[in-house]
Amino acid sequence: MSDEAVLATHFHDLKQQEEANTLGLWIFLATEVLFFGGLFTAYLIYRSLYPSAFEIAAKETEVLIGTINTFILLTSSLTVALAVKTAKQGLRRATLVLIALTLLLGLGFMGAKAYEYYLDIVHHLWPAAESFKLNPPPTRIFWSLYWIMTGIHAVHVTVGMGLWVTIFTMIWRRSFPLAASSKVEITGLYWHLVDLVWIFLWPLLYLVGRA
Amino acid sequence: MAEARAEKEQGFRFRDLFPEAFVWLALILLASSSWLIAYLPVGSFHTVAALGIAAVKALLVVIFFMHLKHSSAVVRMASAVGIIWLMVLFTFTLSDYLSRATGEGVTSGPNGRPPAFAPASPPVDQPAPRAVR
Numbered sequence: 001m002s003d004e005a006v007l008a009t010h011f012h013d014l015k016q017q018e019e020a021n022t023l024g025l026w027i028f029l030a031t032e033v034l035f036f037g038g039l040f041t042a043y044l045i046y047r048s049l050y051p052s053a054f055e056i057a058a059k060e061t062e063v064l065i066g067t068i069n070t071f072i073l074l075t076s077s078l079t080v081a082l083a084v085k086t087a088k089q090g091l092r093r094a095t096l097v098l099i100a101l102t103l104l105l106g107l108g109f110m111g112a113k114a115y116e117y118y119l120d121i122v123h124h125l126w127p128a129a130e131s132f133k134l135n136p137p138p139t140r141i142f143w144s145l146y147w148i149m150t151g152i153h154a155v156h157v158t159v160g161m162g163l164w165v166t167i168f169t170m171i172w173r174r175s176f177p178l179a180a181s182s183k184v185e186i187t188g189l190y191w192h193l194v195d196l197v198w199i200f201l202w203p204l205l206y207l208v209g210r211a
Numbered sequence: 212m213a214e215a216r217a218e219k220e221q222g223f224r225f226r227d228l229f230p231e232a233f234v235w236l237a238l239i240l241l242a243s244s245s246w247l248i249a250y251l252p253v254g255s256f257h258t259v260a261a262l263g264i265a266a267v268k269a270l271l272v273v274i275f276f277m278h279l280k281h282s283s284a285v286v287r288m289a290s291a292v293g294i295i296w297l298m299v300l301f302t303f304t305l306s307d308y309l310s311r312a313t314g315e316g317v318t319s320g321p322n323g324r325p326p327a328f329a330p331a332s333p334p335v336d337q338p339a340p341r342a343v344r
Contacts, residue, residue, distance in 0.1 A: 019286070022282070022286055023285060023286050023289055026286050027292075030293030032293075037293075044305065045308050049308070071242065074238045074239060074268075075235065077238075077272060078231055078234075080276070081234075081276040085231070086223060091223060188277075192276050195272060196269050196272055199265050200262075202265075203245055203262065203264070207245065207246065207261055210250050211249065211251060211252050
């Protein structure tokens with residue numbers, strides 16, 4: 001296995017190739033911002049229409065689990081940022097350890113999320129259920145948004161973990177030149193976006209109506 | 212070449228942790244303050260504080276963890292595009308909803324039907340019913 005990067009024929013040089021990888025990922029992230037943006041817009045509208053119902057509804061979220069998950073995701077962003085750095089330096093073992101740590105943190109996040117969903121169901125917070133316990137009715141809108149937004153975010157975390165498993169395996173097998181490739185970097189960009197979405201979901205879904 | 216690789220494989224040094232570790236510390240402190248403020252009796256300041264702190268955290272992640280600090284102009288533009296269109300989406304949607312009388316204080320919906328729940332506050336003036344599509 002060579003340490004040299006492979007230049008695709010349609011690029012002028014390696015720098016341009018790497019720049020194109022990063023740019024392409026950023027354009028994808030812009031579409032992701034707008035994808036989640038639609039949900040945030042829905043939240044914005046319904047919260048401005050039913051502010052007190054949203055406070056009543058948000059009080060029922062599992063704030064401790066949500067906050068622990070915030071700290072977990074912020075920490076996973078640190079391990080990813082360091083993995084990108086060590087990959088650039090060609091530090092194979094350190095990169096593997098940092099990706100493994102990221103995966104563990106991702107598993108922790110998903111585990112906490114699963115327990116949280118279990119608690120929400122037990123506490124009758126499924127908005128379509130007859131037994132939904134909150135009033136007035138617009139509290140159901142909050143809880144619909146809660147399930148959709150955290151659910152789609154959890155899907156993104158899962159996809160990110162799948163990407164990290166793939167990258168980990170590839171580095172393990174030395175199937176691409178670590179320092180010369182932007183694979184770790186662009187996977188890192190995706191992971192940071194998932195963290196960014198949570199940075200806004202957490203105060204909007206968990207910290208409302210606490211005082 | 213083999214020697215060079217062996218040297219590289221020496222591994223991770225303590226100073227490699229920075230500046231990322233400082234950024235992480237700042238993120239944790241900001242998150243903790245956001246959590247604290249949520250329980251303080253500060254009224255409508257809650258939303259401002261929560262979103263302001265979230266914006267600062269997002270900037271830290273984007274600038275330092277996503278390396279926008281060292282990115283080329285075209286990558287910075289691509290990263291700004293998502294935010295710009297998001298602001299367009301928010302602005303035009305809200306300019307519609309905030310200029311109509313709907314929500315918690317309204318006795319009947321925009322198409323003349325009664326609301327799904329009894330309002331807590333007295334009804335406000337409402338615009339003429341819109342045509343039902």
